[in-house]
Amino acid sequence: GRVLLVDDHEPLAATVAARAAREAGVRTVIDVEKLRPGTEELLQHIDVIIAAEHFPSELTGLPDLGAALREMAPRLERAHICATLGRKGSLSLVDGKEVRTPAFEVHVEDTTGAGDAFRAGFISGWLRAGSNPNVHDVLRYAHGDAPLNCRGLGARDALPRPAEVLELIRRG
Helix, strand or coil, X not given: CCEEEEECCCHHHHHHHHXXXXXXXXXXXXXXXXXXXXXXXXXXXXXEEEEECCHHHHHHCCCCHHHHHHHHHHHCCCCEEEEECHHHCEEEEECCEEEEECCXXXXXXXXXXXXXXXXXXXXXXXXXXXXXXXXXXXXXXXXXXXXXXXXXXXXXXXXXCHHHHHHHHHHC
């Protein structure tokens, strides 16, 4: 595999997997929503942290999301940190600066699976970009994938093909 995706439900098992992945040269991504025992150790082995909006504040104790991301950065210096904001897009820390990426406007039938589609889109965009990905392009790709998944009912019925995501980005 080229990427390992873990979540926060079993931090100890995910830490073992993330360590092994890193040792094998495999990139690591986490979908994190809740602070649990072992989560902070797990984050030390992650390349991309895609967090629910409230998680950075829960982790750091800082109510301001941007301040919470900046507080996380030195502790997790190898990681790209992104907080998803639903219809408001996302907030990432890139080279020490806050980067807001807006969500695309599409007709929404059902939001089930939008967060998972965002994470899948991020990973897909990252892999498509090759060895030197532009984080702004990767985030736009993720933001194209997520809303297109909301066109149908359920988590998978409307998952887009890459050409559909690229067309949405082009029309922007």
